[in-house]
Amino acid sequence: MARRPGLSVRVKLTLSYAGFLMVAGALLMAAVWVFLLRYVPDRAMLYNPDDSPDGGVFPIRSTLLHVFVPRAAAVLAFLLVFGLVGGWLLAGRMLAPLTRITNATSRATSGSLSHRIRLPGRRDEFRELADAFDAMLARLEAHVAEQQRFAANASHELRTPLAVSKTLLDVARADPHHDSGALVDRLHAVNTRAIELTEALLLLSRAGGRSSHREHVDLSLLAEEAAETLLPLAETHGVTVETCGDIAATTGSPALLLQLTTNLVQNAIVHNLPAEGTVRVSTGVRADTVVLTVENTGEQLSPQLVPTLTEPFQRGTERLQGDRAGVGLGLAIVKKITEAHDGTLTLAPRPGGGLHLTVELPRRPGDPTATEGRARVDRTERDRRDQSH
Incomplete structure (x- = not known):
């Protein structure tokens, strides 16, 4: 199936981790700001008003806003970078088993069925997938080996009656006075065996299917x-x-x-x-x-x-x-x-x-x-x- 190129799973996981971290950080900053608005008064009176030109009254909320916003933006920027780098490393570590499975699949596609993943570690979704893939490769390898042996044996068995028939015909052609009756009998026996073998091969092929x-x-x-x-x-x-x-x-x-x-x-x-x-x-x-x-x-x-x-x-x-x-x-x-x-x-x-x-x-x-x-x-x-x- 032809598909258009897209982002890799690792990139998608990295963006997901970073985005989630940014949302969590923004919610935390919003919670802190709501707390400040609720429990910090708008203005406060200093104890020594003579040192203040406006009678000792200071706007605390505006000062906090002026100080809090730049630092919150810096924290969010740090969380973004941290999320991208950490998400990339974490996604790579989590997807490492999938990379091994993909490599094994590529090798199997090219015809190498003897390779096994043998993924270490405790059982999880990736380990179960790797074990199932290893079992499938083992069955495929055994099936291919069986088919190769069968093809070689079938070729040998079919070649035998044909070779015997050719030998009998060569002998008869070299000796025109040879008993034709005995030759016909032997050719009939050899041909019968070849027919029985061919019918058995066809039946064996049909027997492997599951009839509905x-x-x-x-x-x-x-x-x-x-x-x-x-x-x-x-x-x-x-x-x-x-x-x-x-x-x-x-x-x-x-x-x-x-x-x-x-x-x-x-x-x-x-x-x-x-x-x-x-x-x-x-x-x-x-x-x-x-x-x-x-x-x-x-x-x-x-x-x-x-x-x-x-x-x-x-x-x-x-x-x-x-x-x-x-x-x-x-x-x-x-x-x-x-x-x-x-x-x-x-x-x-x-x-x-x-x-x-x-x-x-x-x-x-x-x-x-x-x-x-x-x-x-x-x-x-x-x-x-x-x-x-």
């Missing part, structure tokens, strides 16, 4: 739907999926929350034991929140590794081979969707191996069924297989 349109959602129904959808994948990996829980009513985007649940269940199935693994999906209700929990068996995970699993392109184990290996964005998408719904995502390693994930979302306001609960529904892979037959 929200609907009533039951997490228990989403958990059952995700388990039913991923049943063939569980059968392929030899994993048993169990769902149980109560009605967990919340508000949000049904599509995004279903994607969240699906990603959690798929991640639990893929990163599991080679055989006879289990995945347990449950929902519950707390005082002001609803909870979705996904727990799976698997390899032993270190406490240092678990917090990094929600970062893009991070995997708990070595890169898996196959068409369902994933692109390393599953839990990153879950985290974004959870934050967009004002919730929290908690990850913890299981003592026997595997992972325990908890998504906690705000409970739907005024939900009459939140405290009633629902009969717990326990379903295993064998039960679903029997029902499908």
Whole structure:
């Protein structure tokens, strides 16, 4: 916004201090003069009238006025100078924290987000402003660093299938008698992975926004739907999926929350034991929140590794081979969707191996069924297989 130049805050405070001091001094002088007019007589008689030509009567008020006015003007002039100099120094001292904040803002505007104000002293308005600005800079720096890591990882991940495709085409061009069927199959697999990665990146970008349109959602129904959808994948990996829980009513985007649940269940199935693994999906209700929990068996995970699993392109184990290996964005998408719904995502390693994930979302306001609960529904892979037959 273009603004016309004006006086600085320091000059304004200096003039305000000096003006206030002048007004106070003028009022004091006026009070003294009123006191003199009230209690000092207009004329007085001297004790020895022979020494006075007018019979010993002197005009006291006129004499006082003649003496008082020049000295009062001198006092006011001194107060003016004192107010200007003192106000300038005092305003500079009071505005010193604001100068540091302004300098830090200018450095942040130029791209330096690592600088912090760290204003010393006890808490006041300037210290609270400086602390809030430092916290904002810390969040911005972390966000920018995360975006830079994400861009670098995304570029690397997208470059890999493109490089593989180029290599396959170069080999096929160099050897015209090469098996075209195998080449087409490998190109199809590489292209499928590139498409899945691109779709995951788009979903991750969309999941970070807060949609103004929200609907009533039951997490228990989403958990059952995700388990039913991923049943063939569980059968392929030899994993048993169990769902149980109560009605967990919340508000949000049904599509995004279903994607969240699906990603959690798929991640639990893929990163599991080679055989006879289990995945347990449950929902519950707390005082002001609803909870979705996904727990799976698997390899032993270190406490240092678990917090990094929600970062893009991070995997708990070595890169898996196959068409369902994933692109390393599953839990990153879950985290974004959870934050967009004002919730929290908690990850913890299981003592026997595997992972325990908890998504906690705000409970739907005024939900009459939140405290009633629902009969717990326990379903295993064998039960679903029997029902499908």
